[in-house]
Structures are given as C-alpha cells and as structure tokens.
Amino acid sequence: MDPGTDPDLDPALARLAALGGFFALRTGLPPLPTLEEAYATRSVTDAPDPLAFRVDKVVRLLRAPEVRIGVSVAQQGLAARLWSVTLGAAVLYGQVPDLDPRLLRWDADGSAPDDLWLAEVRSLPGDATTIRQVVQHGHLEALSAALRARHLVSAGLLWGNAGSALAGAARELDRWGRASGREDVGERARELAAELLDHPDLRGTGTLEGTAFRRRSCCLYYRVPGGGVCGDCCFTRPPSRS
Structure with a gap:
C-alpha cells in the first residue's frame, strides 16, 4: 500500500468529499430505489422507472431534439460518478467501497453528491481488477443493457462514454494531486485508468496519453x-x- 493512503475506508468515506462532488459518496439508507432496481427489465406498465425519469429530465433540461442525446448524457454522468468514486477511493485509501447495485441507492432527480447513497461500507482491494469488477461488470454492462432495451442507442456510443468518463476521472485526480502536492495521486490514477482501458469493451473507445484522451465516438452533445x-x-x- 502506498504510504500516502489510509489503511481503511472510514465509515462515512469523508476523504472523498475533498476531491469534489463527483467523487463524494453519501452513506445511509434514504427511501430511494437501488441501482439494481433501476437496471431491472421493465414492461410498459411498470412504474416508476428511475432510468426513464433521468433520461426524460436530461432531455427536458438540455432541450435535446432527440431522446438518444438524453440517454447518452445521462449514462455518461452516471458512469463518471461510479468511476470517480472508485478511482478516488483507490488512490486515497488504497481500497475501494463495494458498490454492489443492491447496496447503492440512486436519486434519479438528484445531482452529485446527493444522487448516490451507499447503504453499507465494505472494503475491497483498490486494484484495477477489482475496480473493473465493481464498475464495468457490476454496473456499466447492466446500465447499457437497460438503456438499450428502452431506447435506440448504440453500444459503441455508450462504451465510448464510459471510456471518456474514466479518463475524465483520472484527469481530475491528476489535477487535484498536482494542486495538493500529492503527485502520487495522479500517478496512481493514470496507472489505473490505463489498465482499465485495456479491455475489449473499452480498448477501442479512444487513445489515452497521460491523462489526455481522444475518443473515437461522439456523445452527441453537439446536437444540443x-x-x-x-x-x-x-x-x-x-x-x-444536413
């Protein structure tokens, strides 16, 4: 473990808040649906649908001319939150919280850091293999499947968003580390991001040089x-x- 990391996750994950709102994670049990419930397959008669609510809200706020733009922006925002929490914890604590979708409650009408609440803090190793299992396999695959079951949006676009969000989280950690005299934070974030991007679902999403990322797809924001x-x-x- 790096000498600059804490050996244990504190029960409130308080140190993450210093990194900024996207990295912070509330703890507790508010009366909100879990992300497992949000990812669940629904019929047209099922209600409520947190994912549909979030997409509709984004479309409305952006005045987006196409629903798929709202899908893209909503998915990238949630991906950024999940990558940020785990990368931030990995570089500060040397461990990551277990973000099992059954433990993570989501306010589809909220913004960071009040959108995500973790019911119980369980420590996991802060390595890339664990982070991939927690975020990519534990959330992003299910999130992509749920959104594509509801909307006409390509898998490539959503994985491009995931790669962009991952690189963005590492870039913010690198910036925070330089400003705080913690160059080790940026170094570890860059290492983790490079290893996480080396996966068939993410490898082709773009090129990473340091913290500079150039993606091979577009999130459609230009159409707003x-x-x-x-x-x-x-x-x-x-x-x-045209």
Whole structure:
C-alpha cells in the first residue's frame, strides 16, 4: 500500500468529499430505489422507472431534439460518478467501497453528491481488477443493457462514454494531486485508468496519453441547442446536421 493512503475506508468515506462532488459518496439508507432496481427489465406498465425519469429530465433540461442525446448524457454522468468514486477511493485509501447495485441507492432527480447513497461500507482491494469488477461488470454492462432495451442507442456510443468518463476521472485526480502536492495521486490514477482501458469493451473507445484522451465516438452533445464538441471528442468541430 502506498504510504500516502489510509489503511481503511472510514465509515462515512469523508476523504472523498475533498476531491469534489463527483467523487463524494453519501452513506445511509434514504427511501430511494437501488441501482439494481433501476437496471431491472421493465414492461410498459411498470412504474416508476428511475432510468426513464433521468433520461426524460436530461432531455427536458438540455432541450435535446432527440431522446438518444438524453440517454447518452445521462449514462455518461452516471458512469463518471461510479468511476470517480472508485478511482478516488483507490488512490486515497488504497481500497475501494463495494458498490454492489443492491447496496447503492440512486436519486434519479438528484445531482452529485446527493444522487448516490451507499447503504453499507465494505472494503475491497483498490486494484484495477477489482475496480473493473465493481464498475464495468457490476454496473456499466447492466446500465447499457437497460438503456438499450428502452431506447435506440448504440453500444459503441455508450462504451465510448464510459471510456471518456474514466479518463475524465483520472484527469481530475491528476489535477487535484498536482494542486495538493500529492503527485502520487495522479500517478496512481493514470496507472489505473490505463489498465482499465485495456479491455475489449473499452480498448477501442479512444487513445489515452497521460491523462489526455481522444475518443473515437461522439456523445452527441453537439446536437444540443448551443452545444459544441467536447474536449475529447472525435470531431474537431460540430459536424453538419444536413
């Protein structure tokens, strides 16, 4: 374990809050659905549907002309939260919290850090293999399947969002580490991100050099009124809509 890490996760995961809202994670049992419930297959008669609520909210707030834009932005936001929590914990504690979808409650109407609540803090190893199991296999695969069952959106776009969100979390940790005199934080974040991106589902999503990421797909944000291309977009300018 790195000398700059704490040996145990504290019950409130308090140190994560210092990294910023996307890295923070509330603990407790608010009356909210779990992410396992959010990912569940639903028929048109089932209600409520947290994923549908989130997508509708994003579409409305962005005034998006297509539902798939809301799907993309909503999925990337949740992916960023999950990667950020685990990477942040790994570099600060040397361990990560178990984010089992049955333990993680989600407020589809909330924003970071009040959107996610962990019912119980269980420590897991802070290595890339564990983080992949927790985030990629534990959440992103189910999230992608649930969204694609509800909406016409490509798997490649969603995995591109996941790669972008992972690189973004590492970049923020690197920035925080430099500002805080903790160069080890950025170094470890870069190592973890590179290892996590080396997987068939993520390897082709873009290229990572240090913390600079250039993705091979587009999240569609340019199609939002007044929107442009993101910093890691495959496009250098918004493509023509003709």
